[in-house]
Amino acid sequence: MKAKKQSSALARLAARSFCSTSGKPALEPRQARPRPSDPRRQEFVAGIRDTFPLLLGALPFGLIYGAIAATSGLSMAAAIAMSALVFAGSSQFIAVGLVAAQTPVAIIVLTTLIVNLRHMLYSATLLPYLKDLPQKWRIPLAFWLTDETFAVTIHRFQKDEASACKHWYQLGSSIAMYLNWQFWCFLGLVLGNRIPDAQSWGLDVAMPVTFIGMIIPFVKTIPIAVCVLTAGAASLLTLSLPYKLGIVVSAFAGITSGLLAQRLTQEGNGRR
Amino acid sequence: MSASEAWMLAGMMIVTFGIRYFLFALADRFRMPPWIEGALKFIPPAVLTAITLPAVLLPKGEWFLSWENPYLVAALLGLAAGVLTRNLLATIAIGLAAFFVHRLFL
Numbered sequence: 108m109k110a111k112k113q114s115s116a117l118a119r120l121a122a123r124s125f126c127s128t129s130g131k132p133a134l135e136p137r138q139a140r141p142r143p144s145d146p147r148r149q150e151f152v153a154g155i156r157d158t159f160p161l162l163l164g165a166l167p168f169g170l171i172y173g174a175i176a177a178t179s180g181l182s183m184a185a186a187i188a189m190s191a192l193v194f195a196g197s198s199q200f201i202a203v204g205l206v207a208a209q210t211p212v213a214i215i216v217l218t219t220l221i222v223n224l225r226h227m228l229y230s231a232t233l234l235p236y237l238k239d240l241p242q243k244w245r246i247p248l249a250f251w252l253t254d255e256t257f258a259v260t261i262h263r264f265q266k267d268e269a270s271a272c273k274h275w276y277q278l279g280s281s282i283a284m285y286l287n288w289q290f291w292c293f294l295g296l297v298l299g300n301r302i303p304d305a306q307s308w309g310l311d312v313a314m315p316v317t318f319i320g321m322i323i324p325f326v327k328t329i330p331i332a333v334c335v336l337t338a339g340a341a342s343l344l345t346l347s348l349p350y351k352l353g354i355v356v357s358a359f360a361g362i363t364s365g366l367l368a369q370r371l372t373q374e375g376n377g378r379r
Numbered sequence: 380m381s382a383s384e385a386w387m388l389a390g391m392m393i394v395t396f397g398i399r400y401f402l403f404a405l406a407d408r409f410r411m412p413p414w415i416e417g418a419l420k421f422i423p424p425a426v427l428t429a430i431t432l433p434a435v436l437l438p439k440g441e442w443f444l445s446w447e448n449p450y451l452v453a454a455l456l457g458l459a460a461g462v463l464t465r466n467l468l469a470t471i472a473i474g475l476a477a478f479f480v481h482r483l484f485l
Contacts, residue, residue, distance in 0.1 A: 246403075
């Protein structure tokens with residue numbers, strides 16, 4: 108049993124050195140000879156295949172993002188560039204919502220920072236699997252790190268298999284998500300711009316309605332419910348704050364109350 | 380593209396990539412404090428709620444607490460649909476439908 112574990116660890120090492128792009132295999136070249144079917148290609152294709160349902164899931168979001176952006180006052184070029192350069196669905200939605208509310212740039216950037224902090228949790232989880240890769244891998248994989256790619260890829264990394272080309276799997280998932288997002292956002296923008304005078308039609312209602320749909324699945328526990336109620340109440344009490352600072356203050360109020368509620372409910376249950 | 384749009388994009392890009400890359404860049408020289416890890420899950424619902432509620436109750440910057448407010452009606456029906464179906468597309472579809480029916484007939 109132990110010997111098997113050791114040999115699989117060796118195999119993993121061999122596979123890693125084969126898969127690494129640094130070009131200096133740690134073991135004998137004959138051991139590192141590529142197998143008939145390239146494992147990198149296999150992983151890449153598997154990453155795309157396993158991401159497919161999430162590509163469909165991103166479709167309506169991309170379309171709606173484009174449609175909302177078209178009515179928000181954001182220029183078409185900026186809306187496209189945001190998808191291409193920022194590539195973060197929920198913060199793009201929020202940014203467009205803030206642009207529509209004529210929020211100063213600094214607050215939009217600050218809100219983006221807060222909303223995307225969760226990605227740090229993802230990178231912390233993936234880190235043990237990626238830390239030995241060279242920067243030319245870590246940089247693009249970081250740029251393309253989304254909720255969806257994380258969700259798919261972490262299962263692959265956690266599977267106890269000797270393949271050490273699993274970062275190719277993440278690459279496949281990442282590129283598929285990226286191209287898919289660009290396409291649907293663009294289509295949404297074009298359609299949104301085609302509808303004459305979309306603003307007066309009230310297409311901007313799509314934003315709050317979409318957000319409500321996004322909030323609901325989060326509210327599964329009492330602490331999250333407390334967080335949402337507090338953030339909502341705070342958002343109405345802080346309306347007079349300048350530069351939409353109320354959003355930031357309300358978010359912090361919600362987070363703090365949620366943490367507090369979590370601590371209280373845990374104590375109540377006798378856990379911890 | 381205006382200058383302020385360019386600044387916004389540059390800022391958003393830098394913070395988003397910075398957050399995603401920070402730990403990858405450090406490799407394993409850093410561990411996140413557990414209380415921050417615990418706080419992360421509260422962020423999206425808190426921010427989304429703080430944006431949505433004023434957008435629904437004050438759609439044009441003025442309080443509009445009435446059944447005549449199509450944004451409020453759309454939000455309430457969307458919320459009901461979302462809670463019942465647990466389906467995002469259903470939530471959006473019902474919310475949008477409620478809004479346009481309200482606008483056409485009321």
